[in-house]
Amino acid sequence: MQLTDTLLTIVCVLIGLAWGLICGLLPKKNDRLTDSQQRWTPVLPLVGVGLVVMLILLGHDLASWITIGGMILGLLIGMIPPLHRAALKALPWLRPRNDD
Known part of the structure; x- marks a missing residue:
C-alpha cells in the first residue's frame, strides 16, 4: 500500500466517521428536525453514498469498506446516550426543535 492510498483511506475514514456522528446525533423523528436540519437531511445520504461509490469507481476497495x-x-x-447529550450541548445546530 502506497503512502497516497494510506492517506486517502485515513481521510475517507475520518469523513465517514464525521458523517456517521452527524447522522447519529440528528433527531430521529421528522417533526423534531429544525428547518436547517430538514434542508440538510436529504444531502447527508448523497454525501455518504457518493463518497463510497467514488472510492469503488476509483478502485480503492479497501478504502471504501473501511469508510463504510x-x-x-x-x-x-x-x-x-451520554455522548449524545454531551454533543448536543456542544453543537447547538444538532439540537432538536423546541416547540415551547
Whole structure:
C-alpha cells in the first residue's frame, strides 16, 4: 500500500466517521428536525453514498469498506446516550426543535 492510498483511506475514514456522528446525533423523528436540519437531511445520504461509490469507481476497495465501517461506527457512537447529550450541548445546530 502506497503512502497516497494510506492517506486517502485515513481521510475517507475520518469523513465517514464525521458523517456517521452527524447522522447519529440528528433527531430521529421528522417533526423534531429544525428547518436547517430538514434542508440538510436529504444531502447527508448523497454525501455518504457518493463518497463510497467514488472510492469503488476509483478502485480503492479497501478504502471504501473501511469508510463504510467508519460510517457505521460513527452512527453507533452518536447514538450512545451520554455522548449524545454531551454533543448536543456542544453543537447547538444538532439540537432538536423546541416547540415551547
